[in-house]
Amino acid sequence: MELSRNRPALWIAGFLIFVIGFSAGVWRFAYGAALDQLARRGQADVALAADGLVGHLERYRELAVLLADHPTLRPVVERAEPSEDAASLLLDVADKTGSLDIMVIDQTGAEVVNARDTDPQVHASRPYFERAMDGALGTYHLFSDRYGKRAFYFAAPVFSDEGPPIGSILVAANVEAVEAAWRGDRPSLFFGDDLGVIFLSNRSELIFSSRGAGETFQSREAEYPPTLVSSFIDVQSAEVAGHEIWRVDGGPYLPERALHIELPVPVIGMRGEVLIDVAPANQLALLQASVAAALCLAFGALLYLATERRRTLAIANAKLETRVANRTADLERVNNDLRAEITTRREAEAQLKQAQADLVQAGKLSALGQMSAGISHELNQPLMAIRSFADNAQVFLHKDKPDIAEENLGRISDLARRMGRIIKNLRAFAKQESAPLVDVDIVAVIDAVTEISATKARDAETQIKWDRPEEPIWVRGGDVRLQQVLLNLVSNAIDAMEGHDERTVEISVDVANRVTVSVRDTGPGIEQPEKIFDPFYSTKSVGAAEGMGLGLSISYGLVQSFGGDIRGRNHEEGGAVFTVELDAARQADAA
Numbered sequence: 001m002e003l004s005r006n007r008p009a010l011w012i013a014g015f016l017i018f019v020i021g022f023s024a025g026v027w028r029f030a031y032g033a034a035l036d037q038l039a040r041r042g043q044a045d046v047a048l049a050a051d052g053l054v055g056h057l058e059r060y061r062e063l064a065v066l067l068a069d070h071p072t073l074r075p076v077v078e079r080a081e082p083s084e085d086a087a088s089l090l091l092d093v094a095d096k097t098g099s100l101d102i103m104v105i106d107q108t109g110a111e112v113v114n115a116r117d118t119d120p121q122v123h124a125s126r127p128y129f130e131r132a133m134d135g136a137l138g139t140y141h142l143f144s145d146r147y148g149k150r151a152f153y154f155a156a157p158v159f160s161d162e163g164p165p166i167g168s169i170l171v172a173a174n175v176e177a178v179e180a181a182w183r184g185d186r187p188s189l190f191f192g193d194d195l196g197v198i199f200l201s202n203r204s205e206l207i208f209s210s211r212g213a214g215e216t217f218q219s220r221e222a223e224y225p226p227t228l229v230s231s232f233i234d235v236q237s238a239e240v241a242g243h244e245i246w247r248v249d250g251g252p253y254l255p256e257r258a259l260h261i262e263l264p265v266p267v268i269g270m271r272g273e274v275l276i277d278v279a280p281a282n283q284l285a286l287l288q289a290s291v292a293a294a295l296c297l298a299f300g301a302l303l304y305l306a307t308e309r310r311r312t313l314a315i316a317n318a319k320l321e322t323r324v325a326n327r328t329a330d331l332e333r334v335n336n337d338l339r340a341e342i343t344t345r346r347e348a349e350a351q352l353k354q355a356q357a358d359l360v361q362a363g364k365l366s367a368l369g370q371m372s373a374g375i376s377h378e379l380n381q382p383l384m385a386i387r388s389f390a391d392n393a394q395v396f397l398h399k400d401k402p403d404i405a406e407e408n409l410g411r412i413s414d415l416a417r418r419m420g421r422i423i424k425n426l427r428a429f430a431k432q433e434s435a436p437l438v439d440v441d442i443v444a445v446i447d448a449v450t451e452i453s454a455t456k457a458r459d460a461e462t463q464i465k466w467d468r469p470e471e472p473i474w475v476r477g478g479d480v481r482l483q484q485v486l487l488n489l490v491s492n493a494i495d496a497m498e499g500h501d502e503r504t505v506e507i508s509v510d511v512a513n514r515v516t517v518s519v520r521d522t523g524p525g526i527e528q529p530e531k532i533f534d535p536f537y538s539t540k541s542v543g544a545a546e547g548m549g550l551g552l553s554i555s556y557g558l559v560q561s562f563g564g565d566i567r568g569r570n571h572e573e574g575g576a577v578f579t580v581e582l583d584a585a586r587q588a589d590a591a
Contacts, residue, residue, distance in 0.1 A: 008308075020293075022292060023296070024289070026285075026288055027288070031281060032240075034278075034280075034281030034285060035241050036243075037281075041276070042276045045187065046261055046272045046274045047263060047272075049272060050272045053191065053272075054268060056178050057178075060097070063093070063097055063171050064171040067156070070089070073086055073089070077158045078167075080110070086104060087117070094115035099171055100147055100149065100172040101171075102115040102169070102171050103115070103169070104167065105123055105132075105155075105168045106166070106167045107133065107167050108122075108124060109126070109129050110122050110124075111123070121146065128153045129168060131155065132155035132156060136157070141193065141270075144172070147172070149176060150200075150207075152268070154173070155171075156169045179200055182202035187255075188254055189202045189272070189274050190202070191273070192210075199270065203254065237260070243259055245258070245259060246259075246260045255277035256279075259276040313331055382415045383419075384455075385452045386412050388455040388456075393405040393408035437477060439585040440477050440479050440585075441472040445479060446468075447466075449483055450464055450507070453487065453491065453494070457505070460497070462504070462505060467507065467508045473509055473515055476562060476563065477562040484555065486580070488554075488555050492552070497575075500523055502522045505521050506518075511584070514582060514583060515581070515582045516579055518579050519578045519579075520576070520578075523575050525575055529569055533553055552568070559580055564583065565581045
C-alpha cells in the first residue's frame with residue numbers, strides 16, 4: 001500500500017530525470033553544431049587574414065628581388081662605396097612603396113647606403129644576410145630598435161658575373177601598416193612564430209605576448225628584446241565536441257571562453273590563430289535545450305493530468321457502481337478533448353509548414369524582383385544612348401554623310417556589347433560574385449562617360465566640365481563597372497538640376513595615396529545624405545523615368561568590390577558632390 005502511494009512520486013522523479021538528460025543531450029548536440037559553424041567561419045577568417053598578410057608582404061619580397069638587378073645599385077655593391085644616385089633611388093622607391101627602409105649590404109655584411117640616411121649597421125651573421133649570401137632569398141621578422149617598430153626583412157642576393165653573391169639588397173616592411181586594416185575587428189586574430197610570441201594581432205594588448213618560458217627568449221634577443229616580451233594571458237584549454245575551447249583571462253577585449261583555431265603560415269614562418277567567442281553558441285544551445293525541456297514538461301504535465309483523471313475515474317467507478325454511466329461519459333468527453341487537441345496540433349503543424357513554404361517562395365520572388373529592377377535600371381542609360389546614336393545616324397544618312405552614320409552605328413554596336421557586359425556584371429553582383437580586377441585608365445573611362453552623357457546633357461541644357469589630365473591615370477578596377485558607376489553619378493547630377501538656372505556638372509581627378517574622382521552638380525543638394533545608398537531610395541517623383549532608387553545602391557556595391565569607397569555630401573558652395581576613391585595601379589603593371 002505504501003509503494004502504491006509513492007508510485008506517482010517515483011514516476012515524476014523518473015520523468016524529471018529523463019527530461020534533464022534529454023535536455024542535456026539537446027544542448028550538447030546544439031552546442032556542437034554551433035561550434036562547427038563557428039569553426040568553419042573561424043577557419044575562413046584566419047585563412048583570409050593569412051592570405052592578405054602574405055600578399056601584402058609579397059610586394060616587398062618582389063621589390064628586393066627587382067632592386068638586386070638594378071644597374072644603379074650593382075656598382076655600389078661591387079665597390080662597397082656609397083653613391084648619391086643610389087641613396088636618391090632608394091629613398092624614392094621606399095617612399096613610393098611604403099617601405100620602412102631599403103639598404104644595400106656588401107659581402108662583409110656592412111651597410112653601404114640606405115634610404116633613410118640612418119647610421120649604417122652591420123648585418124653579418126644575421127640569418128637573413130647569411131641566407132642571401134647562400135644565394136637564396138632571406139626572410140626575417142623582429143622588433144627593430146633602429147626604427148622602434150616591428151618589421152619584416154627581405155634580403156635578396158646580388159650575384160657577381162662569375163656567379164657567387166657579392167652582397168644583398170635588404171627591404172624592411174612596416175608591420176603596423178598591415179595591422180591597420182585589422183585593428184578592432186572581430187574576432188580576435190593574431191600571428192605568432194616558432195617561439196610562441198605574438199608578432200601581429202588586431203588586439204594591441206596581445207603584441208609580444210607569449211605562452212613560452214622567459215628563458216626561451218635569451219637566445220633570440222635579436223628578434224625580441226627581453227624588456228618587450230610579456231607573459232601571455234592565462235589560458236585553460238579543453239576539448240568540446242572535437243573543438244579546442246580556451247578559457248581566457250585576458251581583459252575586456254578578449255572573450256572569456258573562446259573557440260581556438262590555428263592555421264600554419266609556413267611562407268612567413270608563422271602560425272595564424274583566432275579566438276571566437278562561444279557565448280552566442282552556448283546561449284543558442286541553452287535556448288534549444290530550454291525549449292526541449294519545456295515541451296517535455298508540458299507533455300508530461302498533460303500526461304500526468306490525464307493519468308490522474310483516469311485514476312480518479314476508476315476509483316469513483318469502483319466506489320459508486322450507480323454512477324458508472326456518468327463516469328463513462330466523462331471519460332468519453334476527455335477522449336474527445338484529446339482527439340480535438342491532436343487534430344488542432346496537426347492542423348497547426350500543417351499551417352506552420354505552409355507558412356514556411358510561403359516565406360521561401362516570397363524570398364525567391366523578392367530576389368527575382370530586385371534583379372529585374374537592377375537590370376532595367378542599368379540598361380536604361382545605354383538604351384537611351386543607342387536611341388540617340390540611331391537618330392543621329394538616320395539624320396546623317398539623310399544628309400548623305402555615311403561615314404559619320406557608320407561611326408554612330410559602330411558606337412551602337414559597342415553599346416550593345418557593353419549592355420551584354422552590364423548584364424553579366426549585374427548577374428555577378430546579384431550573386432555576390434566579383435570579377436578579377438585589372439588596371440584601368442580612369443581618364444579613358446571618364447571620356448567614355450562624358451561622350452555617352454553628351455546627348456542627355458544637351459537636351460537638359462546642362463554643361464559638363466571635365467578637367468581632363470594630359471596623361472593616363474591607372475587604377476585598379478573594371479572598365480565596364482567603372483563606367484556604370486560614373487555614368488550613374490553624371491546622370492543623377494543632370495537629373496538633380498532640373499528646374500535650376502545654373503546647370504553645370506564638374507568632373508575632376510585627384511591623385512594622392514589613392515585616386516579620387518569627384519562629380520559635382522549645382523542642384524539643390526542632398527536632403528538625406530545618410531540614405532542615398534539605400535536600395536529603392538530616390539528623390540525623384542513617383543513614376544518618373546529612372547527613378548527606381550537602385551543606381552547608387554548598385555554603384556556602392558561595385559566600388560566596394562574594387563576595394564574602393566564612394567561618398568556623397570553637400571558642397572559648401574551649393575549642390576552635391578560625390579567622390580569615388582580607388583586604389584592606384586602598381587607602377588610595374590602600369591608600365
